[in-house]
Amino acid sequence: MTKQSLSEKDVQRLLTDPSVETRAATAAKIAADFDPGALSDKERQMAEEIFRVMVKDAEVRVREALADNLKENAAVPHDVAKALAGDVDSVALPVLEFSKVLSDQDLIEIVRSQGPAKQVAIAKRDVVSKDLSGALVDAGNEKAVTTLVANEGAEISERSLAKVVDDFGEVEAVQNAMVHRPKLPVAISERLVTMVSENLKEELAKRHEISTDMATDLILQSRERATISLGSLGDESDLEKLIKQLHDNGRLTPSIITRALCMGDLSFFEASLAMLSGTSLANAR
Numbered sequence: 001m002t003k004q005s006l007s008e009k010d011v012q013r014l015l016t017d018p019s020v021e022t023r024a025a026t027a028a029k030i031a032a033d034f035d036p037g038a039l040s041d042k043e044r045q046m047a048e049e050i051f052r053v054m055v056k057d058a059e060v061r062v063r064e065a066l067a068d069n070l071k072e073n074a075a076v077p078h079d080v081a082k083a084l085a086g087d088v089d090s091v092a093l094p095v096l097e098f099s100k101v102l103s104d105q106d107l108i109e110i111v112r113s114q115g116p117a118k119q120v121a122i123a124k125r126d127v128v129s130k131d132l133s134g135a136l137v138d139a140g141n142e143k144a145v146t147t148l149v150a151n152e153g154a155e156i157s158e159r160s161l162a163k164v165v166d167d168f169g170e171v172e173a174v175q176n177a178m179v180h181r182p183k184l185p186v187a188i189s190e191r192l193v194t195m196v197s198e199n200l201k202e203e204l205a206k207r208h209e210i211s212t213d214m215a216t217d218l219i220l221q222s223r224e225r226a227t228i229s230l231g232s233l234g235d236e237s238d239l240e241k242l243i244k245q246l247h248d249n250g251r252l253t254p255s256i257i258t259r260a261l262c263m264g265d266l267s268f269f270e271a272s273l274a275m276l277s278g279t280s281l282a283n284a285r
Contacts, residue, residue, distance in 0.1 A: 020059045161178070257269060
């Protein structure tokens with residue numbers, strides 16, 4: 001910005017012209033040219049005070065023009081950036097996504113107090129710290145979490161990744177974003193492999209060092225646990241029908257019987273022994 005770009009005439013017009021178009025155009029001009037390195041102290045102070053007036057302008061278009069032209073300017077006063085970030089979405093979103101002036105604490109406060117659109121904008125930032133990622137995950141907005149997980153610039157702790165799997169592990173868009181992250185903890189990869197489609201299983205194995213044998217074992221374990229859990233949903237006759245069906249289909253294996261015992265499901269274990277030995281459940285006990 002030079003003396004020619006920020007003139008007394010501009011300032012006078014901004015303060016006195018009732019036209020929204022004029023104020024928005026002047027806001028855009030001053031904001032676009034704001035470069036403290038090219039300003040005298042007086043010019044810089046004048047520009048900053050104009051920004052403080054603009055963020056309170058009743059017309060959204062004026063504030064939008066200001067935000068759009070200041071969103072990537074690292075010299076914006078912190079109070080101005082924070083005011084824009086807390087404004088209506090059309091003003092705030094560009095600042096939330098791009099401004100380097102806002103601190104993690106500023107952003108975390110907004111995540112915790114503002115709506116989904118602002119959370120999504122924050123999740124798109126070039127760099128997202130672990131603490132900020134944690135706040136986004138804890139907020140529980142599916143679109144923001146999907147955006148965050150898909151963002152390679154987001155650092156996400158294992159705790160937060162585990163919560164993503166807990167809360168959104170069945171959502172295909174989240175699965176896809178998780179699988180395509182540059183790096184995943186082994187424990188998270190192991191949980192995902194039992195949830196995702198065959199195509200995503202292959203991608204997961206390729207990207208995150210899960211062997212085909214390990215993937216197969218994990219899927220089998222998951223299915224066995226689910227099958228054993230079914231046995232506890234009905235009465236004894238329902239359990240016996242389930243065991244017979246497994247036996248008839250060749251799925252009453254030593255593995256599932258042992259797993260039932262390890263899970264503490266004695267009813268499933270005893271009914272399985274009765275079926276294999278051809279005795280009554282009472283005798284198996």
